[in-house]
Amino acid sequence: MNPVTAFTIIMLIWAVSDFVAKKTKSLVSSLLVASIIFLVGFKTNVFPEDLLTSSSLLALGQTVVGFIIVHIGTMISIDELKKQWKTVVIGVAAVVGIAAFMFLIGSLFLDQNYVIGAIGAVSGGTISVIIVQDAALASGLVMVAVFPVLIAAFQGLIGFPLTSLILRKEATRLKGEYRAGTLKVEKPEEHHEAEPKTILPKALQTTAGTLFVVGVVVMVAAYVNNITDGVLNKFVVALLLGILLRAFGVLKPNILSGIDAYGLMMLAILIIIFGPLATSSVDDLIALVGPLCIAFAVGVSGSVVFSGVMGKILGYSIPMSIAIGLTTLYGFPGTMILSQEAARSVGENEQEVAAIEGQILPKMIIAGFSTVTITSVVITSILAEFIH
Structure with a gap:
């Protein structure tokens, strides 16, 4: 297919997907809409099988995955993680719970490769x-590669309404405490807008300079992966380097945000996950419906049980703990949107809304980082070595 035509078609698909996601307040994710469009297009032969490869986005995405992971690392503040350490522990417990339940229960119904795919x-x-x-x-396991794509596409449809109900219960509890005068209301910290500091010279803060520096970090991560024979996975190393280099002032927070190439890079890595859909048959996809249901039922149950128990141990309410665990299903910005909606739906005046949001929002934001961004990447990197 003509490269320009392929590129333009993919941009149209993503524009439509983003439009639907915004109109439904992310209840229907852009990933789900794009998955449906690609599936229908490939299976009806409206899209040629080489659509993704012809666009050059697939090759770009595979090149810049490491760049995006370093960027994600620079989004994480070690100081914030320390303040919300209980939330971090509950989030880690949730991911461990998903893995434990999938291996203990999911393995009774699914092949090990599908179990690992479901965990990730x-x-x-x-x-x-x-x-x-x-x-x-x-x-050579194409259907195992397709399986996590389907799970990711439907995560929001399960995670958003479930978390919304649980957070509203937590918000109602907090409103009661606020009215009884037992809720400790902390004044929001004042954040003064300032240019993020970095020790890098101005020449390395341009688009090209930033991509060069991040590229070097990715190369170091790949080198560490090679000399340890994969024991230290390159993605995990890239994430950790991003976190540490931000902490030491080498890289600015959100290092890639604002540079000219960031948006296209994000689109390119998202395109990667649709690749296997082009070569899978309709019968194969139908056969994954059962495993998909099992993955959600078992995985979400593991998250709920482990996060609920750990939260109880650490002094959090059960609803708040479960909500923290469920952030595995969507991450940011869902964590922010759901927190704000819960506070506004329960609070009856500005003071109540602010008090409730002040308790829920910081926990949910950090929860998303501790589950989706950190723990899942580390655990999945380890388990992926056992796929064969």
Whole structure:
């Protein structure tokens, strides 16, 4: 297919997907809409099988995955993680719960490869899906590569309404405490807008300079992966380097935000996950409906049980703990949107809304980082080595 035509078609698909997601307030995710469009297009032969490869986005996405992971690392503040350490622990417990339940219960119904794929997708986002896909495709397991894509596409449909109900229950509890005068209301910290600081010279803060620096970090991560024979996975190393280099002032927070190439890079890595859909048959996809239901039922149950128990141990309410665990199904910005909606739906005046949101929002934001961004990537990177 003509490269320009392929590129233009994909941009149209993503524009439509984003439009639907915004209109439904992310209840219907852009990933789900895009998955449906690609599936229908490929299976009806409206789209040629080489649509993704012809666009050059697939090759770009595979090149810049490491760049995006370093960027994600620079989004994480070690100081914030320390303040919300209980939330981090509950989030880690949720991902461990998903893995434990999938191996203990899911293995009774699913092959080990599908179990690992389910763990990566239910507990994480795009990066975890790509990690599973890389391992599956390297072993020639196309349907194992497709499986996490389907899970990721439907995560929001399950996670958003479920979390919304639970957070409203937590908001109602907090409103009662606020009216009784037992809720400790902390004044929001004043954040003064300032240019993020970095020790890098101005010449390396341009679009090209930034991409060069991040590219070097990705190369270091790949080198560490090679000399440890894969024991230290390149994606995990890239994430950790992003976190540490931000903490030491080498890289600015959100290092890629604002540079000219960031939006296209994000679109390119999202395109990666649709690759296996082009070569899978309709019968194969129908056969994955059962495993898909099992993955959600078992995985979400593991998250609920482990996060609920750990939260109880650490002094959090059960609803708040479960909500933290469910962030594996969507991450940011869903964590922010659901927190704000819960506070506004229960609070009856500005003071109540602010008090409730002040308790829920910080926990949910950090929860998304601790589950989707950190723990899922680490655990999936380890487990993906066992796909064969």
